[in-house]
Amino acid sequence: MASLASLSGTIGQMLDPEAAAEAWDRHRRGEPNAFTRRLYTPQGQQMFDEIRRKYCRDPEFKGAVDRYIGEFEGLLAKVARNGRGASESVYLTSDPGKVYTLLGHASSRFEQA
Numbered sequence: 001m002a003s004l005a006s007l008s009g010t011i012g013q014m015l016d017p018e019a020a021a022e023a024w025d026r027h028r029r030g031e032p033n034a035f036t037r038r039l040y041t042p043q044g045q046q047m048f049d050e051i052r053r054k055y056c057r058d059p060e061f062k063g064a065v066d067r068y069i070g071e072f073e074g075l076l077a078k079v080a081r082n083g084r085g086a087s088e089s090v091y092l093t094s095d096p097g098k099v100y101t102l103l104g105h106a107s108s109r110f111e112q113a
Contacts, residue, residue: 008095014044015098023101024092027110035105044102051106065103072100 019039026034037045054061076088091097104110 008099011044011047011102012095012098014041014047015039015101016041017093017098020098020101021089021093024089033111035101035110039101039105048102048106051102055107062107065107069100069104069107069109072096 016039023034023036023039037048040048051065055065056062072091076091079088079091092101
């Protein structure tokens with residue numbers, strides 16, 4: 001878990017912040033396939049592919065990713081319940097939010113049925 005958090009600055013540089021914000025807006029409106037590889041720099045696309053493969057093949061890594069996602073979603077739920085202060089968007093565009101976006105996308109968390 002700590003290793004995922006330590007990657008947040010690096011991962012943050014691999015996402016296009018405007019494309020990520022747009023993807024979250026589209027996702028909130030219920031648009032399918034809001035998250036695409038267009039979110040990432042070329043290096044970020046390579047990292048996305050590596051994370052997706054590792055998530056599918058490594059149960060320990062999958063567990064760490066799922067815990068990170070769960071904890072971040074818990075934070076978002078707390079922010080939504082509180083209703084004061086920073087909005088969800090502030091968290092989603094932070095470096096830890098970018099990690100959440102990459103991990104959630106790579107784990108197919110955001111795909112709609």
